[in-house]
Amino acid sequence: MSVQTSDIDEGFAARLFGWYDRAARVLPWRVPPGSAAIPDPYRVWMAEVMLQQTTVAAVAGYFERFTARWPTVADLATADDADVMAAWAGLGYYARARNLLACARAVAADHGGLFPDTEEGLRALPGVGDYTAAAVAAIAFGRPSVVVDANIERVIARHRLIEIPLPAAKRDIKAALAPLVPADRPGDFAQALMDLGATICTVRSPACGICPVMADCRARGRADIERLPVKPPKKAKPHRHGLAYWIEQDGRVWLVRRPDKGMLGGMRALPGGDWTDTPPRESGIVSVDHGFTHFDLTLTLVRREVQDAATEGLWWPISDLDAAGLPTLYRKLTDKMLERVQ
Template sequence: MDAKRSSTAATIADRLLAWYDVHARALPWRYQPGIAADPYRVWLSEVMLQQTTVAAVAPRFTAWVARWPDVASLAAADESAVMAAWAGLGYYARARNLVKAARAVVADHDGVFPSSEAALATLPGLGAYTAAAVAAMAFGERAVVVDANVERVVARLFAIAAPLPAARPAIRAATDSITPALRAGDFAQAMMDLGSGLCTTRKPRCLLCPIAEDCRGRAAGDPERLPVKRAKLPKPQRHGTIFWLENDNRILLVTRPAKGLLGGMRALPTGPWADTPPGIDGAPAAADWRMLDAHVSHGFTHFDLELRLAVAQAAGHETAAIEGEWWPVDDLAAAGLPTVFAKAADAMRRDR
């Protein structure tokens, strides 16, 4: 980096950190500017925040750390309880990897998180981003942290016009060029706060931005167009049936296979998810199934799902032969059903 570029990078970092010292968001996992955070809380929050909003995560994070306040307690937790506590946050492999990583920290690192980015990246489920975030925010290591907010800020700051995802190496290199050696964790969180509060997707508030005078996207007159995103392809449509089998005010629930979508989660029984409606194929038991008029729609990352709802009563003497567990209807909220099944349960109770 030449002297002029180095001076500009330092100025950007200094301005941003000064802004952050005044305007840092108060979040349940964050410590005051200048103070390294608890690695357990940083790690947990970063995993929870993947593909999930701060507003949705904050109350769930608070409840989680009240139940499992440190890595040792999470390592000792029953995995089914962890999966139930995760219900509704989506991307359920994250919860399974939380338990695996916690157990690895206890077994392989004497219950203490490794402090280097490289060592953190060896833990189950910690990709490059999460390892960098924990290293910077909890241990003060200089690491380059690029989430969606940082990506947007840097693409505009440097006017990186290549479309995503091809632009990501250039965005990371540009972020590296302005990341300071000291307070790298605060710098990363400042960039996130800037992207969340000022450098937003639409109508960025450039007049309030502490680094606006260095922003090439703003100088070009149209920062909102950056980063350039690839047009979304239409998602395929799949169809399925969810089965509501009831006996004595109890509902049949099953545990989904450990591998695959919603793996290891407690759920209502469902047949195949196919290109056409499968009817009662895959029903959990022979019964007098009745299809409801109600439908439940849910979007996954790679496809959209339209579900029909089927209801039946199970004779008491037959229930022992049906694989699964019988859960009180009035206590379904405690079952920790994933969102798609919680939607179906609500529709079943409303329309059956």
């Protein structure tokens, strides 16, 4: 145990806070540094789930709408599934919305309506993985957990010149980060590192010249700093094709609910066939190209008659289709259909 190591570690947090206390981003789910306010664990959890693989700009509006409509975890726990899924439409990764409801109901039913205040307790909830458990424990409950997201991975991989490719590097990053976490402000520490990664230690063209921790950064000044953290090569995306059916009657269109498992699981959608590697022979009214994470899709809209409607589904007023909560793929297709001059 050396006093020296302790001094160096405290120096890192001190320099980081010196910057964060004046430069922290103002965000709807955040309690400003220095504020006496206590973060609401429900809002912290909600934000962290929405922010999984999703940008701050994309989340802001959804966070405001969700917390206005369901102000407490008890409110969310009693919400209808369809309402929550529709409210999530467009944000992506829809398993998060299904897990959001499952988590709220678990908190209400098994924890007396209060979120667990430990990393371990949080980690057991649906949709709460290593990152989210650590983040909520630190930000909402002041636990000295080791929070590692993609921003912090980048900051630490560069600061310590960790050249092992992800995801294997995550172990080393956590080990390097653990002794830096200050006991008095673990939540601010995590948020400060994320702000640093988002605004200064960026993926491309990092602003090393104004970085608060550049003094001891091992990658500072390196021409290849953008190379860090090293990531595994990406696989080529296949192209798929599918048909969607426009079944219309009396100003309404037939919508279905997609199965919980698989793409767009649990979301309302137009009925249609499976997505395949070869284009359909049938020509459609309109079609859209849409890029998913691991394949691209061309979806073609064709008319079908009413008797083709499946038994499970509902008629939705075409004039109010925006309120149906269709995911972006189908919203693009229906927008194009309705804009089309008939």
